[in-house]
Amino acid sequence: MITNMESIKNTLQVKGIKPTYVRLKILDYLERNRFHPTAEEIFKSLEKKVPTLSRTSVYNTLNIFKEKGLLNPLFITGSEVHFDRNTTPHHHFFCKECKKIIDLNIECAYFKEGDVEGHKITELHGYFKGICKDCLKKGATNGYHNSI
Amino acid sequence: MITNMESIKNTLQVKGIKPTYVRLKILDYLERNRFHPTAEEIFKSLEKKVPTLSRTSVYNTLNIFKEKGLLNPLFITGSEVHFDRNTTPHHHFFCKECKKIIDLNIECAYFKEGDVEGHKITELHGYFKGICKDCLKKGATNGYHNSI
C-alpha cells in the first residue's frame, strides 16, 4: 500500500497542499470510499485508526480540498453535505429506498455548450431521485417498504 | 384582491389543507414572490403584516405544503433551503454574483423517459451555477467583483 500512499501524497503536492498525516488519511479514505460520504462518516471511520482525530480537522481538511478542487460538495438530502472525490462533471441518482447516491454516466448538452438561456455556466449539478436498480429488483416501488 | 385570496383558499382546499389565516398568507406570499424565498425571508416579510407570526408556524406550514405537493424544496446553496411554488419539473440557474436562483425552460430527455441506467426516476433536480445574463452585462466574469 506504500505505492498508493505515495500517489496520494503526490496528489496533494500537485495541488499545493502540504501532505500531512491527517490530510493523507482523509484523501486516502475518499479515494477508497467512493460512495459520497459525509464529514461525520469520514470522521467515524478514521477515528478508529487515528484516535486523536477531531471533527474540526475533518471539516477543515474537506474545506481545503474543496478550495483546491480535490472534491465537490453535494447538496442532495438537505441535511448533511456529501463529498465527491470525482470532480469531473457528472450526474447522480439518489435512491429514496436505500439512500445511496449513485454516479451516472449521462451527458448534458447545455453544460457542454457553456451557457443556458444567456447565463454563463461554470458548474453542473444534476441529480434524480427515485428507486435504484437494486431496490427495484428487491421489489421496492415508491420509497416505502412493501414487506407483505 | 379578494378574488386572488379566494383562488388561494381554493388551492388549499383542493389539496385537503384547511385554509387558515397563516396558511393563506404564506401561500399568497409564495404565489406573489416567485424568487424561491427561504423560510427566513418569508417570515421577515410576513412579520410586518402579521405581527403575531412565529418562525415555527412558517416552518410547519412549509412542511405541510411540501407534503401535499404545493411546493418543492431546493437544496442549492448548502446553507438555507429555498422554496419553489412551481412544482412542475424544471431546472434552475444559480448566479454566483447576485445569488439569484433563476428558472430555466430546458428539457431533460432522461426525466421524460422515466428512468436512467436502470433506476426509476420520480424527481428531477437540475441546476447550473455560474454568472447570469444580467451580471454578465454588468461586467461580472467569474463570481468576483471587478470594480476597477
Next chain:
DNA sequence: TTATAGAATTATAATGATTACAAATATGGA
C-alpha cells in the same frame, strides 16, 4: 542537535437553520 517560527491540529464554544414540545389560542360543530 536544539531552538524556534509558522503551520496544523485539537478542544471547546458559538452559530444558524430547523425541529420538538408543551402551552395558549382559535375554530367549527353540537
Next chain:
DNA sequence: TCCATATTTGTAATCATTATAATTCTATAA
C-alpha cells in the same frame, strides 16, 4: 354558548458546521 380538536405560538433542543484560541507538530536555521 360550550367543548373538542386543530392551529399557532414561544421556548428549548438538536444537528451540522464554523470560529476561536490553545496546543502540538514540523521544518529549518543556528
